[in-house]
Amino acid sequence: MFRLSITLFIVAILAGIFGFGGIAASAAGAAKIVFYIAIVLFIISLLMGGFKK
Template sequence: MLALPQEPKMLHYAVVFFVIALIAAVFGFGGIAASAVGIAKILFIVFLILAVASFLFGLIKGI
C-alpha cells in the first residue's frame, strides 16, 4: 500500500504565526505581532533542522 505524503506541520504552523503577525502589525498590535514573529522564527528554524536531519539520515540509510 502506498503511504500518502504528510503535510509538514511545523512549517504550516510557522506560516500561520507569520500571517498572524502580519495581520496584527497591520492593525497596530505591536506586542502580539512581535510574539507571533518570534514563534514563527523558532518553528521555522526547528523545521529546517529536522528537514536537514531527515535528508542526511535518508542519504545514510540509502547507502
C-alpha cells in the same frame, strides 16, 4: 511545521496592521523559532535517509 510557521507569520502581519505591536512581535518570534526547528529537522531527515542507502 512549515504550515504553523506560515500561520504565525500571517498572524504577525495582521496584528501589525491592526496596531497590536506586542502580539505581532511575539508571533513573528514564534514563527522564526518554528521555522528554524523545521529546517533543522528537514536536514536531519535528509542526512538519515542518505545514510540508509
